[in-house]
Amino acid sequence: MTIYRELVIHLKEETMKDIELLVIYQNAKTLLFHDSKQTNTIEDFVTGCIHHYIDRVKHQIDLSGINDLGKPYRLQNHLKEYIDKKGISQAMLAERTGIGASNLSLIMKNKNQPSLDYFFRIWIALECPPLDKILYRVEE
Incomplete structure (x- = not known):
């Protein structure tokens, strides 16, 4: 009740x-x-x-050093896991964002991190998810 x-x-x-x-x-x-x-x-x-x-x-999550700029943390993303969970294909995301499939693939694999322009295109195409759901840092 x-x-x-x-x-x-x-x-x-x-x-x-x-x-x-x-x-x-x-x-x-x-x-x-x-x-x-x-x-x-x-x-x-x-x-x-x-x-x-x-x-x-x-559910506020510390983004593992996101606010500590003095430590050697490398920015990574959970974009691949996020789009898989949402049922969005990389091809669909490439079409929505205008980002080439090869560039998008490298971003999804964390081989390259997106430029600010590409990040905003992806973020908006994914309907602006909370940053703590798609970004994290790893200590180098």
Whole structure:
């Protein structure tokens, strides 16, 4: 049995308008592109934001030296594992990003790390996953 407790929050009118517009936008997007009749409420949005924030705090992972620039850590990626888990092929990712298949293959194998431009193309094509899911460092 789930027990719910009431929480009263006070938001500025400007913040409420932003939330209302985001909910309207998300509902329209869902109706247009996902063939779903399910709509979300402002309460759903706020609850989702709270759950997302709690999840981020609970699962915050130290990226093994990402914030310690003085140590000899080499940046690596989990892009291959991530796209496999998402069911995206390298060919599909190459098409979405405009990155050549051979370059993408080297990036996926951690033979080369992507330039900032290539990283952003890949990251956006993968719908901006959390960095701690796709990047890590190894000590050299």
